[in-house]
Amino acid sequence: MCELLAMSANTPTDLCFSFTGLTRRGGDTGPHKDGWGVAFYEGKGVRCFHDADASASSRIAEVVQTHPIKSEVALCHIRQANVGDICLANTHPFIRELWGRYWVFAHNGQLSDFEAPPGFYEAVGSTDSEALFCDILNHLRCHCDRDTPEEEVIKRLVALANAYAGQGVFNLLLSNGDWLFTYCTTKMACITRRAPFGPARLRDADVTIDFEPETTPNDIVSVIVTEPLTSDETWDIYQPGEWRLWRKGEVVMRGCR
Numbered sequence: 001m002c003e004l005l006a007m008s009a010n011t012p013t014d015l016c017f018s019f020t021g022l023t024r025r026g027g028d029t030g031p032h033k034d035g036w037g038v039a040f041y042e043g044k045g046v047r048c049f050h051d052a053d054a055s056a057s058s059r060i061a062e063v064v065q066t067h068p069i070k071s072e073v074a075l076c077h078i079r080q081a082n083v084g085d086i087c088l089a090n091t092h093p094f095i096r097e098l099w100g101r102y103w104v105f106a107h108n109g110q111l112s113d114f115e116a117p118p119g120f121y122e123a124v125g126s127t128d129s130e131a132l133f134c135d136i137l138n139h140l141r142c143h144c145d146r147d148t149p150e151e152e153v154i155k156r157l158v159a160l161a162n163a164y165a166g167q168g169v170f171n172l173l174l175s176n177g178d179w180l181f182t183y184c185t186t187k188m189a190c191i192t193r194r195a196p197f198g199p200a201r202l203r204d205a206d207v208t209i210d211f212e213p214e215t216t217p218n219d220i221v222s223v224i225v226t227e228p229l230t231s232d233e234t235w236d237i238y239q240p241g242e243w244r245l246w247r248k249g250e251v252v253m254r255g256c257r
Contacts, residue, residue: 005076010248012070024204027054035091040071077106089125099146109169184238220249
């Protein structure tokens, strides 16, 4: 299976620490060596990096680790291929435009028998994940519009996620730059850091950081992952079938199947 990482914050924040920990699992401390990708929202724009090589040895990943790109919403994925070839077209996160916004999607799991019906959005690669993303956006495009209340959009996303989860493993990250929707069927954990900030140590790399000098008392930064990244913090574990909607580092809606 693949691994996911996302961030929701109330102020532009870099992902260097968490990203460094995750990339070690891509071919070093973990088997997820079949490509990786990360997307950072900057206003309505998205800065993206993708590579079909293992993140632990990727020179592009080194740049992302050491260059503090600041964002309020970021999504990352390291891949262990089970459906589709190992190639750039099959690396997450996937991106499409809907209602004048870029939507970004990453998936951990497998729905091996899933076939999306024809629609406006089509998959470029051969993964079930990208087909699922296109199916989600085609559904929203048919049943909602840019003025549809947020609660109705989320209600439809939850219904779709529940249906997909009934067909296989479906751990999801989805964002339109304003909010971050997360859904768990098997593994997902999160942590919200706020004042007073302190140190944290990565599990997969000999790296420790003290967040206090880098933050203000008003900062709120939440990190959502497949498996906890640090060894000295208490992570909140999702329940199977649980979903949460994040905005500016806080959970604003939640539920469970």
